[in-house]
Amino acid sequence: MQHLLEKAQQTHSLTRDEICALLRTTDPQPLFQTADQVRKKYVGNGVYLRGLIEFSSYCKNDCMYCGLRRSNRRAQRYRLTPEQIVDTARQAAELGYKTVVLQSGEDAWFSTDTLCPIIREIKKLDVAITLSMGEKTREAYAAYRAAGADRYLLRIETTDKNLYEKLDPGMSFDNRVRCLHDLKELGYEVGSGSLVGLPGQTPESLADDLLFFKNLPVDMAGIGPFIPHPHTPLGGETTDGHFELALKMMAIMRLLLPDSNIPATTAMETLHPQGRLLALQCGANVVMPNVTATIYRKQYELYPGKVCTGDSATSCRGCMQAKIESIGRFVSPGKGFHGDYLKNR
Ligand code: 5AD
Numbered sequence: 001m002q003h004l005l006e007k008a009q010q011t012h013s014l015t016r017d018e019i020c021a022l023l024r025t026t027d028p029q030p031l032f033q034t035a036d037q038v039r040k041k042y043v044g045n046g047v048y049l050r051g052l053i054e055f056s057s058y059c060k061n062d063c064m065y066c067g068l069r070r071s072n073r074r075a076q077r078y079r080l081t082p083e084q085i086v087d088t089a090r091q092a093a094e095l096g097y098k099t100v101v102l103q104s105g106e107d108a109w110f111s112t113d114t115l116c117p118i119i120r121e122i123k124k125l126d127v128a129i130t131l132s133m134g135e136k137t138r139e140a141y142a143a144y145r146a147a148g149a150d151r152y153l154l155r156i157e158t159t160d161k162n163l164y165e166k167l168d169p170g171m172s173f174d175n176r177v178r179c180l181h182d183l184k185e186l187g188y189e190v191g192s193g194s195l196v197g198l199p200g201q202t203p204e205s206l207a208d209d210l211l212f213f214k215n216l217p218v219d220m221a222g223i224g225p226f227i228p229h230p231h232t233p234l235g236g237e238t239t240d241g242h243f244e245l246a247l248k249m250m251a252i253m254r255l256l257l258p259d260s261n262i263p264a265t266t267a268m269e270t271l272h273p274q275g276r277l278l279a280l281q282c283g284a285n286v287v288m289p290n291v292t293a294t295i296y297r298k299q300y301e302l303y304p305g306k307v308c309t310g311d312s313a314t315s316c317r318g319c320m321q322a323k324i325e326s327i328g329r330f331v332s333p334g335k336g337f338h339g340d341y342l343k344n345r
């Protein structure tokens with residue numbers, strides 16, 4: 001394995017078989033340490049914070065793994081008003097966030113004409129805006145971009161087309177790829193990512209996910225462990241091994257795309273009490289604390305056991321900074337675009 005890590009450190013490329021070998025290793029510590037060194041060399045010790053606003057739990061899709069799926073009649077649905085969204089963004093800016101992430105299910109109530117004024121209003125706060133609202137037309141993406149959106153997050157979830165179309169009934173893998181290409185062409189910073197531990201997923205398909213991110217290439221990739229939700233068809237699945245496998249995926253992502261932004265995902269913290277800190281020490285350099293009003297947090301239940309659902313925006317901001325500093329890192333002051341670290345060095 002040592003020679004694979006040396007190769008990756010020098011060339012930042014690995015074959016599918018080599019990635020599979022790293023994913024299968026029973027001694028991942030050398031991989032994690034190498035990813036940590038590469039992270040330090042390419043993006044430094046700063047950690048970018050993004051304030052996450054979960055603005056609607058309505059979703060027209062029916063993904064088999066997701067608690068917000070439309071068939072989940074027990075899901076609690078809420079939708080913030082445009083004023084509440086802008087107010088939450090203002091609160092995030094006051095807490096020092098330089099990026100706000102607007103995330104929701106695929107909720108048709110938010111038309112382009114409703115969203116663009118929200119984006120323009122938030123832009124006045126001098127923050128970068130990341131959108132994470134699913135698949136839209138190219139025209140809609142272009143309109144948000146013209147209104148001031150900077151980045152877009154759209155996980156591919158899995159690059160195994162058959163598995164994707166089985167787990168996301170009614171959705172088309174090709175359309176999802178189309179969205180990612182449109183977003184890139186429109187000048188967004190593009191974040192993608194995958195779920196790790198889906199039933200039917202293989203090391204080969206996970207390796208393909210990483211090669212897909214490298215080839216696009218993405219500016220960011222969020223890798224999250226799959227956590228079964230009891231009110232979904234996958235509710236009986238296990239979480240065994242998902243945490244470590246997700247860490248390995250993240251670490252290899254750092255080797256392949258050394259200067260990319262990689263978040264320590266909230267789902268990691270659900271499976272391990274120190275999940276986000278461990279992720280920050282295995283290649284990650286971004287955290288996305290929740291800034292949504294506490295009363296709505298529980299209702300945005302993608303998976304069970306989500307952390308921080310009883311906390312406020314202020315407490316999460318302070319908590320995360322303290323955690324980051326406890327491992328000898330610091331909160332980066334900038335907006336944190338891809339490559340900023342190299343430019344500012
Ligand atoms: N476990 C972990 N992550 C999930 N997501 C959706 N459902 C689950 C689950 N059960 C992730 C998807 C989506 C992101 C917003 O949340 O990857 O892209």
Ligand code: FES
Nearest residue numbers: 308311316319320
């Ligand atoms: Fe929310 Fe720690 S980040 S309480």
